[in-house]
Amino acid sequence: MKTLFLSSKQVKRLLTMKDTLKAVETAFRHAGMGTVEMPCKVYLFFPKHNGDIRVMPSYIPPLNISGVKVVNVHPDNPKKGMLSVMATFILIDPRTGFQQAIMDATWITMMRTGAAAGVATKYLARKNANVLSLVGTGAQANTQLEAMMIVRKIKKVKLFDARKKRAEEFVGRYQKKYRAAQFRIARSLEECLADADIVCTMTPVRKPIVKAKWIKPGCHINAIGADAPGKEELEPAILKKAKIVIDDWAQASHSGEINVPLSKGIIKRRNIRAEIGKVVAGLKPGRTNDADITVFDSTGLGLQDLTTAHLVYKLARKKKVGRWLEII
Missing domain, CATH: 3.30.1780.10 (ornithine cyclodeaminase, domain 1)
Structure with missing residues (x-):
């Protein structure tokens, strides 16, 4: 054979x-x-x-x-x-x-990681969400953007990257493809996140960079960057007040966005609303109102x-x- x-x-x-x-x-x-x-x-x-x-x-x-x-x-x-x-x-x-x-x-x-955030956004973001913020413009940002453009009618894309040239190259690749959306490179992370309806974080940091005071009510966050023990991108205060949806408990608790706050006792398993599969299958609720802050902790499943x-x-x-x- x-x-x-x-x-x-x-x-x-x-x-x-x-x-x-x-x-x-x-x-x-x-x-x-x-x-x-x-x-x-x-x-x-x-x-x-x-x-x-x-x-x-x-x-x-x-x-x-x-x-x-x-x-x-x-x-x-x-x-x-x-x-x-x-x-x-x-x-x-x-x-x-x-x-x-x-x-x-x-x-x-790369494609399935973008798609995972896309599916989570479909089920967890507000229906009228149209402002997208991308934190990091490396390789993964390409498929995150593509997925978001399919599941929501995005009118504005705000970007922040420590390497400004990379952000400029990213805008150059996509501004013509997605003409209906306005692209803007933010001067700071705070500026990037201001008024965001959907946030995708894609950085390898080990100390939180996204502050709770920058996230408005009703925002949905796809936390992609934390993929190993000790990594976290979001200030734990965000998780404390958010509806947290994970892809898999065993993986997320070991190496996802929730791994550090869990290990420190800042959040408990009872603070996790559901696994995304339960939401997709209609067995657990996702967003319940337009004021909810929702977080999808994506570790990537086989x-x-x-x-x-x-x-x-x-x-x-x-x-x-x-x-x-x-x-x-």
Whole structure:
């Protein structure tokens, strides 16, 4: 039997944000209904090299799909001309254990992360939310913006990045694509967050940078940056008054935005409103009124990678993309 191999360029050509949003919403719904198997991601740290790898297996029995992703995070890689995050996904036939496909999952990771925030925004942000603030304009900001533009009618996009040139390049890429929206680079983080309806934070900081006094009532926050123990972007006072929705308790409590406030006793498990899957499945409420501040703590689930990779596999077979090799 042969296995399908797909490169990064091939995956990128096949995958759209609209399709990814549907795939991730499906993953969340199955998680909420309890029809999945997903062990916690396993970390292997390389302190000497300021990096780590993460192994993320998952299985959705009703869809009869299974697989595993291996992904790294090495913040210093750009200095070496490499991406900070690189990933590979192995799609496995649960009936036999055979490797149906091996594909680059770097683009899948970026797309499903943007889509996760998009799905959370669909269910948690105010219906009339139209001012988006992006904190950080690195690689992940691209798919965050694309997802937000699909799930809400965004009229204004405010940006802040410590590296102003990167923010300017970001605006240059998207101002023409999204002509209906006004783009503005803020001079400070406070200015960026003023009057924001939706906030996406995408920084690797270990001390909070987003202050509670800058967040207005009714705002929805997608907290993306905290992805390892000790990381946090939001001042704990925000979490104390917000409706907190997480993607997965085990992962979020270990390495998500809530991990530090939990470890310090600032918040408790009872302060968590729901997992996003429960909200998507209609089993738990999300936003209850327009004054709620909502926070989505996104750590990234193997299930998101699985449904997205399976979608790519189906599209590749349909369009005859990729190379089939016999490796066993």
